[in-house]
Amino acid sequence: MNKKTICITTLEYPPDIGGVGESVHRIAQMLVSSGYEVHVAVFRSKQRLVDDGSVRRASCKTRFQDGVFVHRIKSAVRDDLQEIQDFFSDIYFQLNFLHHQYNFDLFHAFFLNETGYVTTLLAKENDLPVINSVRGADLHKHIFNPKNHAQIAWVLENSDWVTFVSQDLRKRANAIAPSVKLKSSVFWNSIAPINFTKLRTPPLVSELSGIIIGSSGRFRDKKGIEFLLDACSELIKEIDLTLLLIGNFVEKERKYWQQELKQCCLGSRLRITGITTRQEALAYLPHLDIFAIPSLTDGCPNALLEAMLAGCAIVGTRVDAIGEILEDGVDGLLVNPGSSAELKTALLSLAIQPQLCKQLGAAAKIKAQQKLHPSIEKQNWIDIYQQVLTTSATATLPEVSLV
Structure with a gap:
């Protein structure tokens, strides 16, 4: 059986400080230990601006870190006001370049309204499965920005699977995109033993x-x-x-x-x-x-x-x-x-x-x-990955007749 290649997209990853980054690192290690090849693409819109008035090209720096390929993507800075659409366009280009280089089998985004949108768009265009993981602020806070609502709803509707860390979050997602109830699961984060x-x-x-x-x-x-x-x-x-x-x-x-x-x-x-x-x-x-x-x-x-x-x-x-x-x-x-x-x-x-x-x-x-032991969370993730990959592999496109 060929090793499946996974691309996880996230706003942060160690040594960045933050709970999402810690969770992504933990999950990436679980997947590596289960035989997956794991790539993590890190990007966020806060990084699209510079304070000193300098400019730069778009870039992607790759490092092999704890068994994981970590790709840190930055958008170009061409003027003082870097528009959000320019940021997403640059990120999409870099992420698509990584896909052609590594031939990913599945995409998995953490956070809906930045990583989730560009990741889901790329996955759908390439007929690849995509998992989106809701972490909290994306549905508790960012959903109240009217500019984000349609984007978040689209991501939820077009996900092959959605995961949540609380029932409250799934309840809100169901209100926004009712189809979520048929393709989602809720389970808590885990924590490794500490002496x-x-x-x-x-x-x-x-x-x-x-x-x-x-x-x-x-x-x-x-x-x-x-x-x-x-x-x-x-x-x-x-x-x-x-x-x-x-x-x-x-x-x-x-x-x-x-x-x-x-x-x-x-x-x-x-x-x-x-x-x-x-x-x-x-x-x-x-x-x-x-x-x-x-x-x-x-x-x-x-x-x-x-x-x-x-x-x-x-x-x-x-x-x-x-x-x-x-x-x-x-x-x-x-x-x-x-x-x-x-x-x-x-x-x-x-x-x-x-x-x-x-x-x-x-x-x-x-x-x-x-x-809350890691073995429980690990099994939850392995079950989801296997289900999504299996469903994707067995799905067949309808025949199209050319007249």
Whole structure:
């Protein structure tokens, strides 16, 4: 049997920072270990502009990285205002060139409205199967841009298969493109085992006091951090606590978050690590009394899975995979998104019941080890790939009579 050649398209890939990149890397390794030849094409529209007024040709730089062919594509910059259609045209040309060079058997795009569109168009023109994977922001945020709606709907309708990391995301996709319900599946991200005892104690731990409440990630609009700030500002009137934010706020929202931080009443009891390595971020988790993930929308966040594996007592919101993975009162506490009052109540409940913290944390760790193990996600992907490739191979075009 000939080795099948897969082309995955994505907005980011390690060493780029981001959850989508981490997921694509994990999935690419699963496919390589299952006998596929895997190519990852990385591109995003944010890279189409330059700050220094320089110009450049379109390019594609290829590197063999951890058994995967990684192609980093850049569009040309010919003037100060690089139009989005010029970007997509350049990307399509480079991606098509890669296809003629490597003869891909299947395309797989992560994110609908950039990678998904150009990838699906190329696949359909070459009569090749295409899988699109919805990660969260594409249907929770970008769908509300009227310019994106028709494009996203077209991608969903023309996919051979669509995957989702939460039932909420599939429900929205079904509303946009009803055919999705017949060619889609939902399953969570996975997380590989981590030995937290071998991680070096991070620098801020010795400076934290009271009940340590933590959250981690790239903090932005969807993360609901303002409601956590409000909850802790009220909670500190009743208990001694420190709120530790492991990560930092995204640059484009910095002015907003500076205002939020200025208005909260935590003072020195709020600590922000800034951008850290993943190893350092993980090392903080065993030192937390409570892990809070107050997201308004969030797909299937890696931060949740890492906290579960660390055995943290977790307070999360009833959104996306957070509300699907955690069972309220069994392996975490769930609150409604956007409610500072509910967050405060849940955090206080855990703060005054250390035994409950231990109980919920232990149950969360067991669930992560058993139901979020990479072997489960790997089998889900292999099943989908085999099904899509088999269906494509057996499909026959109708005969056309020439008159």
